[in-house]
Amino acid sequence: MSDSSAPLIAVIEDEAPIQKFLLASLQVEGFRIVSATTAKDGLRLITQEHPAIVLLDLGLPDADGISIIESVRSWSTLPIIVLSARGEERSKIQALDAGADDYLTKPFGVGELLARIRSALRRAARPAGAGEDHTFRFGQVHGDLATRQVFVDRIEVKLTKLEFDLLALLVRNRGRVLTHQYLLKEVWGQGSANEPHYVRVFMANLRKKLEPNPSRPQYLLTEQGIGYRLRTPN
Numbered sequence: 274m275s276d277s278s279a280p281l282i283a284v285i286e287d288e289a290p291i292q293k294f295l296l297a298s299l300q301v302e303g304f305r306i307v308s309a310t311t312a313k314d315g316l317r318l319i320t321q322e323h324p325a326i327v328l329l330d331l332g333l334p335d336a337d338g339i340s341i342i343e344s345v346r347s348w349s350t351l352p353i354i355v356l357s358a359r360g361e362e363r364s365k366i367q368a369l370d371a372g373a374d375d376y377l378t379k380p381f382g383v384g385e386l387l388a389r390i391r392s393a394l395r396r397a398a399r400p401a402g403a404g405e406d407h408t409f410r411f412g413q414v415h416g417d418l419a420t421r422q423v424f425v426d427r428i429e430v431k432l433t434k435l436e437f438d439l440l441a442l443l444v445r446n447r448g449r450v451l452t453h454q455y456l457l458k459e460v461w462g463q464g465s466a467n468e469p470h471y472v473r474v475f476m477a478n479l480r481k482k483l484e485p486n487p488s489r490p491q492y493l494l495t496e497q498g499i500g501y502r503l504r505t506p507n
Contacts (some may be wrong), residue, residue: 280394283324284308285315285341286356287334291379295328298383305364312336315488319345326393329365329373337366346372353454355451362498367450369499376450376499392448409444411492411505412471414483415485418444423483430482435460439475443493443503453499477503 283298284502286292287310292397296306307322309315312333319327319341327345328411330337342353355368355376365376374393377386407419416423423430438460453469461471476495482485494502 279303279305280325281305281307281321281322282390283315283318285310285312285318285327285333285338287332288301288330291356293353295386298386300343302387308491309417310334312338312341316344319349322350326354326390328354328356328390330368331368332358339368342368342371342373350397352397354393354468365499366452366454369450370454374449389448409447409505411447411503412485414492423495425483426493432479432482434471436475436478440471440479444499446501447505450500450502451497456500469501472501 282304283293283305283424284295284299286295286308290400293411294310307318307324309318310333312335315327315329316472317363318324319436327341329338329341333341338355342355345351352374353372355373357365357376358379364474367380368376374396375389377389379460408417409415413419413426414423421432421437422436423432424437425441439456442456442459444474453472456472457468460475461468477487480490480493484493485488492504
């Protein structure tokens with residue numbers, strides 16, 4: 274049962290069965306919930322209720338959900354997780370590039386939903402202006418962004434500059450989906466927008482060096498048609 278100190282989640286979803294599923298699942302986990310079925314009411318909820326996180330459907334009856342992301346991002350870093358129907362890869366990419374923190378493809382399970390919510394809330398809880406934690410760990414991999422050193426167990430792994438830059442970007446955004454275009458811009462620069470194979474090649478190299486089984490990665494995950502994410506322990 275929720276209490277006044279539990280995180281408040283704003284659910285903006287017009288499909289009644291999915292909204293019912295979300296409200297029931299989240300309330301059982303102790304979250305407080307406010308909900309809306311239109312973009313207009315959703316924006317009103319966000320500005321008046323100050324939720325800790327937003328779960329946002331893209332296909333709202335009165336506006337595209339991306340317009341809500343763009344509006345909120347003009348004044349807030351509030352975590353936003355997009356809820357997307359299958360086959361809407363272009364919309365997912367647009368949403369992430371507009372500033373969404375993550376997305377889930379319908380249908381999705383409660384466990385995955387809760388993991389994504391916890392991850393987004395942890396990122397949001399990092400104090401603004403606090404010094405970055407340069408160390409990281411996932412599986413047998415650990416390293417230090419400041420010294421640019423990476424180890425598997427206690428053996429140092431040599432990464433090229435671009436391999437390390439790609440890994441560092443994923444580490445700094447751990448748990449978050451990063452689109453191909455975002456990775457290309459941040460690691461290779463603006464002139465590389467039409468070279469998506471760069472990311473695939475370098476991600477394959479990182480997996481060979483860091484994953485226990487590169488053909489079935491546990492941490493450096495592909496989000497099909499969208500980009501990549503680094504999965505780290507909760």
